[in-house]
Amino acid sequence: xxxxxxxxxxxxxxxxxxxxxxxxxxxxxxxxxxxxxxxxxxxxxxxxxxxxxxxxxxxxxxxxxxxxxxxxxxxxxxxxxxxxxxxxxxxxxxxxxxxxxxxxxxxxxxxxxxxxxxxxxxxxxxxxxxxxxxxxxxxxxxxxxxxxxxxxxxxxxxxxxxxxxxxxxxxxxxxxxxxxxxxxxxxxxxxxxxxxxxxxxxxxxxxxxxxxxxxxxxxxxxxxxxxxxxxxxxxxxxxxxxxxxxxxxxxxxxxxxxxxxxxxxxxxxxxxxxxxxxxxxxxxxxxxx
Amino acid sequence: xxxxxxxxxxxxxxxxxxxxxxxxxxxxxxxxxxxxxxxxxxxxxxxxxxxxxxxxxxxxxxxxxxxxxxxxxxxxxxxxxxxxxxxxxxxxxxxxxxxxxxxxxxxxxxxxxxxxxxxxxxxxxxxxxxxxxxxxxxxxxxxxxxxxxxxxxxxxxxxxxxxxxxxxxxxxxxxxxxxxxxxxxxxxxxxxxxxxxxxxxxxxxxxxxxxxxxxxxxxxxxxxxxxxxxxxxxxxxxxxxxxxxxxxxxxxxxxxxxxxxxxxxxxxxxxxxxxxxxxxxxxxxxxxxxxxxxxxxxxxxxxxxxxxxxxxxxxxxxxxxxxxxxxxxxxxxxxxxxxxxxxxxxxxxxxxxxxxxxxxxxxxxxxxxxxxxxxxxxxxxxxxxxxxxxxxxxxxxxxxxxxxxxxxxxxxxxxxxxxxxxxxxxxxxxxxxxxxxxxxxxxxxxxxxxxxxxxxxxxxxxxxxxxxxxxxxxxxxxxxxxxxxxxxxxxxxxxxxxxxxxxxxxxxxxxxxxxxxxxxxxxxxxxxxxxxxxx
Numbered sequence: 001x002x003x004x005x006x007x008x009x010x011x012x013x014x015x016x017x018x019x020x021x022x023x024x025x026x027x028x029x030x031x032x033x034x035x036x037x038x039x040x041x042x043x044x045x046x047x048x049x050x051x052x053x054x055x056x057x058x059x060x061x062x063x064x065x066x067x068x069x070x071x072x073x074x075x076x077x078x079x080x081x082x083x084x085x086x087x088x089x090x091x092x093x094x095x096x097x098x099x100x101x102x103x104x105x106x107x108x109x110x111x112x113x114x115x116x117x118x119x120x121x122x123x124x125x126x127x128x129x130x131x132x133x134x135x136x137x138x139x140x141x142x143x144x145x146x147x148x149x150x151x152x153x154x155x156x157x158x159x160x161x162x163x164x165x166x167x168x169x170x171x172x173x174x175x176x177x178x179x180x181x182x183x184x185x186x187x188x189x190x191x192x193x194x195x196x197x198x199x200x201x202x203x204x205x206x207x208x209x210x211x212x213x214x215x216x217x218x219x220x221x222x223x224x225x226x227x228x229x230x231x232x233x234x235x236x237x238x239x240x241x242x243x244x245x246x247x248x249x250x251x252x253x254x255x256x257x258x259x260x261x262x263x264x265x266x267x268x269x270x271x272x273x274x275x276x277x278x279x280x281x282x283x284x285x286x287x288x289x
Numbered sequence: 290x291x292x293x294x295x296x297x298x299x300x301x302x303x304x305x306x307x308x309x310x311x312x313x314x315x316x317x318x319x320x321x322x323x324x325x326x327x328x329x330x331x332x333x334x335x336x337x338x339x340x341x342x343x344x345x346x347x348x349x350x351x352x353x354x355x356x357x358x359x360x361x362x363x364x365x366x367x368x369x370x371x372x373x374x375x376x377x378x379x380x381x382x383x384x385x386x387x388x389x390x391x392x393x394x395x396x397x398x399x400x401x402x403x404x405x406x407x408x409x410x411x412x413x414x415x416x417x418x419x420x421x422x423x424x425x426x427x428x429x430x431x432x433x434x435x436x437x438x439x440x441x442x443x444x445x446x447x448x449x450x451x452x453x454x455x456x457x458x459x460x461x462x463x464x465x466x467x468x469x470x471x472x473x474x475x476x477x478x479x480x481x482x483x484x485x486x487x488x489x490x491x492x493x494x495x496x497x498x499x500x501x502x503x504x505x506x507x508x509x510x511x512x513x514x515x516x517x518x519x520x521x522x523x524x525x526x527x528x529x530x531x532x533x534x535x536x537x538x539x540x541x542x543x544x545x546x547x548x549x550x551x552x553x554x555x556x557x558x559x560x561x562x563x564x565x566x567x568x569x570x571x572x573x574x575x576x577x578x579x580x581x582x583x584x585x586x587x588x589x590x591x592x593x594x595x596x597x598x599x600x601x602x603x604x605x606x607x608x609x610x611x612x613x614x615x616x617x618x619x620x621x622x623x624x625x626x627x628x629x630x631x632x633x634x635x636x637x638x639x640x641x642x643x644x645x646x647x648x649x650x651x652x653x654x655x656x657x658x659x660x661x662x663x664x665x666x667x668x669x670x671x672x673x674x675x676x677x678x679x680x681x682x683x684x685x686x687x688x689x690x691x692x693x694x695x696x697x698x699x700x701x702x703x704x705x706x707x708x709x710x711x712x713x714x715x716x717x718x719x720x721x722x723x724x725x726x727x728x729x730x731x732x733x734x735x736x737x738x739x740x741x742x743x744x745x746x747x748x749x750x751x752x753x754x755x756x757x758x759x760x761x762x763x764x765x766x767x768x769x770x771x772x773x774x775x776x777x778x779x780x781x782x783x784x785x786x787x788x789x790x791x792x793x794x795x796x797x798x799x800x801x802x803x804x805x806x807x808x809x810x811x812x813x814x815x816x817x818x819x820x821x822x823x824x
Binding site: 029032033034035080081082099100101117172173176177193194195198199200201204205208220221223235 | 369370373374375376448454455456457458459460461472
């Protein structure tokens, strides 16, 4: 009931008062702590007077694109993949995204730029090669989801001199079979932010695989350390928000958005699970940041 | 044995035996105390045993339910990946591991379509072996079901589908990203039989322990009760012995209150015997004293009788010997008056008259003394007589002697007494004579006789309104020769009231006077009633 009332109120506001234009319109998928931190970081560095925010989870059914257009903002901040996907059709307003792991190719227009949440493949491979002395890095992926990242990873592996052992999976159940196929063929297993690969059951199987075969797992988020991953590169939402704020400020100051390239997170923190390292017999000094 | 005895039904014999037992229990303090205490021990043992067994059964059942639920949940958790991967071998290993629980009877793992993938059942010999999957039924609803002596626990194995949002992959979002799906279910059947076996063993052990406790408790209680009642039995025997007049010393078996009681009893018995001995000694002394006293009384009585005899002899001799010279004196006086009467001077005639007067006084005194002794010695011949008539006769005689006097005599009629006629006549003659005499100076003399109620008995009284006397001298009046008036006022010998007193005393009665100077005297006397005539 409350949601419906909010929808009605939002609809009326968006319909009846377009003249109240905001400097920045923020579109976010939902109200969650990392998104809020990113927004606060953005507000801290963008130096904007007015910000109007649309939370997609609270505006189901509303024409957000139209509302954004009628707000006539100078910049649209899309927080999260869902928000970026929703506003990707807007071409006349610069869009800065944040908290998006890999922006969809359809969003690669001139007016879209932002901070990718993904850590560059070189960081993973360098860590695997240098710190874990790994030459074979295993990778499970769904081509429809993380195929682009794998292609980028292959290039990076070539540059690093690391062999990338990849296995395609189309369903989570196949992860277990492909894991069995990777037995003895990899030194490190690298998890990509692929929802086909990363499920509760596959995480258990991956942890079991890691433990049984003494293969360390590198994850893309710190939350997987408690699921048995050895290391994870963690990004800071607030810092990414500040990075996006600075980017938006440049655009609002007159820099065309197509001249502002995508940026990787400025602050990437390596997290290590010491217990996993001990259990895997890794005696090398792995220093987390 | 008679036919009637043989035909006595067993129920009657049982009832009689029960009645005898109840009677013996009621009659014995020890049996009563022991019965009550033993009953309490049995009741408490039973309550505790039942409570313990019930509690143990509930605890075991609760433990079995907890174990089954936990086992099903753990199994569901462990089987999640294997179910997800469809790895039957791994599922079988997991099921075999679950069968390590002794109470687990069977373990079945179903896929999402409710088809059994693995079933492991425990055969009768206890070893867990896998059973063909097709033998088992379909999985039940999640939760606990009781089928006979078996408990069936079902648990759904939940899996998560892929994340729908990119943020769920990177951050902890509260699990809102991935939808849940059913991977299958597990079913664990737990057997209650081991619990029942343990329970049976527990009941047997508890019963044995309760019986041992009962025996030990009853033995201890019997010992305690015996320790309490044994001295009491000794005490009761001692009391009975003392009651029968014997002496008894009971053993003092302890230093507690009962021992103190036994010691006190012994001291009491010793004190009683000491007093009995003292009383017997005193009785002996009293008997000796009595014998000595009786001997002395006999001696004194003999002496007194001898003195009385001498006194009577003297009295008789004195009366006789004094009366003869007195008669001769009177004779000589009469002869002198007859012979020389004319020649004698007036003065000599006066002397002669005085001699004759003194002689008459002496004769009256001697007669009174004679009467007094006669009253003392006469054998009583009791009979019922009309005292009213006697009083009237005496009063009439006195009135004839002094016809000039006007005395009002009132006599209550029909006052019957039992007395010796002669003695009572002498007594009443003196009493009525006194009343007549002491009313001589009263202007309107009144004499009344009747009965009155005094001091719880009926007494006779004789009242006059004569001179009266001072009551301070009342004690002297019944002694011989004691007088309260001068002879010239009221003549007399002073022996009359002594005679009356003797007569009444000899009849077993009592006599007293109430008087006031100038207002008259009342003499009260009592005479015992006549004995009833022999039937």
